[in-house]
Amino acid sequence: MKHPKRINVKGHTYERAAIEESTSRKPQSWPVYQSEEEQEQEQVENVFGLGGGELEKGKFAGYAYWYENVPDWAERDFPDWAVNQHRTVIIFGGGYLPYPEKMITDQDGDKWELAKYYGNSGEADCWICGAGGNGKEWWADEFEDQHDRPPKPDDYCGLCETEYKDMPGYVYVAGGYEAVYRLVEDEENEEE
Numbered sequence: 001m002k003h004p005k006r007i008n009v010k011g012h013t014y015e016r017a018a019i020e021e022s023t024s025r026k027p028q029s030w031p032v033y034q035s036e037e038e039q040e041q042e043q044v045e046n047v048f049g050l051g052g053g054e055l056e057k058g059k060f061a062g063y064a065y066w067y068e069n070v071p072d073w074a075e076r077d078f079p080d081w082a083v084n085q086h087r088t089v090i091i092f093g094g095g096y097l098p099y100p101e102k103m104i105t106d107q108d109g110d111k112w113e114l115a116k117y118y119g120n121s122g123e124a125d126c127w128i129c130g131a132g133g134n135g136k137e138w139w140a141d142e143f144e145d146q147h148d149r150p151p152k153p154d155d156y157c158g159l160c161e162t163e164y165k166d167m168p169g170y171v172y173v174a175g176g177y178e179a180v181y182r183l184v185e186d187e188e189n190e191e192e
C-alpha cells in the first residue's frame with residue numbers, strides 16, 4: 001500500500017518528510033493529468049464517491065475540497081436539505097487530522113454550522129483500473145490506444161498509480177471526513 005505524498009487540510013498542503021519514489025516515475029501512463037493537483041482532485045472525487053466535476057475549485061472557508069449539497073448516501077439524514085444551504089467539506093490525510101470545526105465563516109462573512117460529519121477510510125476501488133471501475137482490460141485497451149503498444153508490467157494507471165502487473169488498483173488518499181455544514185440564518189448571524 002502506498003502512502004500519500006501529501007496531506008491537505010483547510011487548503012494547506014503538507015509534504016511528507018520522506019518522498020523517494022514519487023518524482024522518479026516515468027511519464028508514460030494512462031490517464032494523463034496536467035498537474036499533480038488535477039490528479040489529486042480526481043483521486044478525491046474517486047474516493048469520496050463523487051461523479052466527477054462536483055468539487056469546487058475555489059476555497060470555501062479555507063477548505064480546498066468541498067461541494068454544494070450533502071453526500072448522496074446521507075440525504076436521509078437531512079430530510080430538509082437544500083443545495084444552497086448545505087455544503088460538504090472534505091478533509092483527508094490520515095492520523096494527524098484535526099476534527100472539523102464547529103462553526104466556520106466563508107469569504108462573504110456568512111456563518112456555517114457543522115451539522116454532521118462522517119468518517120471515510122480514504123480508500124476506494126480505482127474507477128479507471130479497479131475492480132469496481134472499468135477494470136484492467138479496459139485500462140490496457142486505453143493504454144494501447146494512447147501509446148500504440150500494449151502496456152508493460154510496470155506501466156501504471158495515471159489516477160491510482162497501480163502498476164499493470166498489480167491491477168486491479170485502489171485509490172488511496174488516507175483517512176478523513178466528510179463534514180456537512182448548514183448555513184446559519186441571517187437573524188442568528190446578527191445575534192452577537
Ligand SMILES: [Zn+2]
Binds near residue numbers: 170
Ligand atoms: Zn487505477
